[in-house]
Amino acid sequence: MARIVLTRALRKFADGEAEFDLEVGTIQALFRELSTRYPAIKRHLDEGVAVAIDGQIYQDALFEPIPPNAEVHIIPQIAGG
Amino acid sequence: MATALKFDKPEGDYQWIGTRPLRPDGVDKVTGRAKFGADMALPDMLVGKVLRSPHPHARIKKIDTSKAEALPGVKAVVTAVDFKELPHELSLAGEMPINYRDVGRNVMARDKALYEGHAVAAVAATSASIARKALKLIEVDYEVLPHVIEVMDAVKDGAPILHEDLITVGVEPAPTKASNVAKRVEFAIGDIDKGFAEADVVVERTFDTKPVHQAYIEPHACVASVSEDGQAELFVSTQGHFIVRAHCAKLLGMDIAKIRVTAAEIGGGFGGKTVVYLEPVALMLSKKACRPVKMQMSREEVFKATGPTSGAHMRIKIGATRDGRITAGEAELYYQAGAFPGGPIGPGAMCAFAPYDLENVKTVGFDIVTNRPKVAAYRAPGAPISEYAVESVVDEIAKTLEIDPVELRLKNAAKEGTRTAYGPKFGKVGLVQTLEAAKAHEHYNTPLGPNQGRGVASGFWFNIGGETSATININDDGTITLIQGTPDIGGSRASNAMMAAEAFGIDYDKVRPIVGDTSALGFTFLTGGSRATLANGVTTREAANNAITEMCKRAAKMWEIPEDAVKWENGHALPAGDNAGKFEPLSMAQIAKMAPKTGGPIAGHAHINVQGAGPSFGTHIVDVEVDKETGKVDILRYTVIQDAGRAVHPSYVEGQYQGGAVQGIGWALNEEYIYGEDGKLQNAGFLDYRIPVASDVPMIDTVIVECTNPSHPYGVRGVGETPIVPPMAAISNAIEQATGIRFTELPMSPPKVLKALDEANGG
16 A cells, blocks of 8 residues: 655645555556545646655656555645746 | 656766767857847848836726827737637646736736736837837826735735735635735644754744846847748747747647747746747737737846746744754745746745755745736746745854854755655755765865855755657768757757767767757757756657667668667677677668668657656855945855766756856845835846846856766756755855854845944944
8 A cells, every 4th residue: 555645735625634545556546546535636636746656756647656555745746947 | 658767777987978078059159150039030020019017006997009000010919809818727838837817918918917017018010110109109098006016015904906816725714805815835744843842942033035037148039920821930039939839829729730939049048938928929910910020028128027036025943952953944935926826935835944854844835926027937946035044044053053054954964765844755865965075175174364254055956857859860871860849058959969979879979969849849848947958868868769779670681680689889780699690780870871771761759758857956155255344245255066966068067056156146145126116117127137247256166966866867867956046045154154144135235234234333
């Protein structure tokens, strides 16, 4: 099971949940599962977030594998100047 | 494809990477051949000019363009009614999240002018003088409204409201009244109350910074040509021509395929050329006139109508134990976004404490609109502001505890495994190496004279990858044309050509790198976020591998042996082993010459959403001397130490370090927008908006630390953002050492320094 951690901004769309364990194989599966459990979060996931899997940040990478014991953080997208 | 590519080990002996060949665009630039934004000219071209609001905040009741349209020589006039009103739609199409409704309203004011300089109409005429005359004939009926310029004035009760429908996001329960606070963000780990309770010393200070402009030397410029059948071409100075295409298609309601955008050579951008201002207007004027239209901004327009970075008000609180262990950090950040929401408050909040391995952190940020131009990205957007404040307080903690500031940072430095305030743990990062290099550097250990001070500060930026395409064409003679989609701002053609030469095992001068237009290759995100060399390295390597695989196939066919019996070494195909047969190696030229007879042209392509960006940390050392009679601060010596991952072309890495430091020096000492009570900008020119010139700064020394990025084929991290993060705090810390005064407001310009000195002396 991967450990999923939401930023404070997203928690309110997940019934206040901050961390939970999920069996998800990819970022796409993670988003699908989160959107099913917490429909209010879907819009924010669709608008663009980054996903850090064991510290490595991925942006717009739906098919990136999530290892079984990974620590996964959903954070704001990052750009630059 | 969207995966962090794990290549063969990034360490290794390279033929080209790490060397310093001449840049392929150098001769054109020093001889004047290079075509910048305003250098393009087309037959029957018109001149476009923009009418801008003289008011910082006004309702536009009516615009009458009839007299302008009747002026001989005027071929088109546009106002907001020529552009379709777009609904709210968030996108990361630029460098910071944008709302297309706001982009449209920024390009051409619709019902309100929200800052002095806001575009309200534009004309295209046969000459610049006719265009200027036509602007004067446009009658705009304004209802002038109260304005608000300063960020903390904008959050006061009773402040003029810019957007009557702006409800703060991120606050529970959601407010019921509109305000100028667009968003609240929060990041936290641990328990800061517990952390502060464990501290022996706590320092809390407030800081203020001013908006500063990227101050690119080349003003915005473009040439648009829309034909009668709706096909459009655009030649433009931009950091991202694919993004310009996307924005213009959206704003004009055009098919993306009908717009072809060519990126001009660019005279600086630093984040400020990642958005559109003139481009959609030029296209609309050209569409109406059925003639090409050139538009270019004056320097005054650049200052008044394009985005600087945010000014801010901040409260920082840090606690530490007597032995120098930081137990808690707290930041409250108020960033002004300009006329529309979307300042860099998110990254500002995320980066504030990034250089530190802390258990208890809380950062809260607010995105606030004011009657100024909408902010745009500027190197490491948001990070220099918050990290300036944090690094100033860290210095004060060091002074209070009588611990060397580098030692204090080493004691608390972020490293592999450190959990960030925004959640994830860092992978391999090089902050400790930069601090160790600083401590050991001769600069750090050289005695200072009277009225002199030395400051240090560290800085962080994430770096990014993103969608990137590359095409490599193998020419008949075995040379290579390498087409990249990222406009070349800092030498990316050189670094990309070096990585291609490395991949093929051929000479650098056999590779001709060019920036392709939007029809030449797949979508490519802009040059920004320190991503160009990192992302191009991945796609160029992939495209090269594809071309090499094809050349090995051709060799196998010619030798009539299995494809897997051919390998590639040093620019040649050769048998993989003795069992494959005895054949003389085939060069690229030999394979390419035979290409028509062995299957046709040979090329390699790659289209990748590049992941695997590696964060970059830097540490700066600066010596200053303060003239106590005038308040002038001189930079005596400056050393930038930064982790590059791998420096593909060290000269251009050093150039990025030096450029970031110099821009930071300007931010620290002189640069600020000065507004009058009337809400109008008073220093919209380089005479009064003082950026550093060569005589203001010493040679900036650099130390390249190479803590390679394990997720990149050549170990690249990205280097362009981080070097602008530490200078403001480093200089402030140096001034504190020289004067004993802790400055908490930027810029630390002579009048402010002199005033503080006088006050300290009881004057």
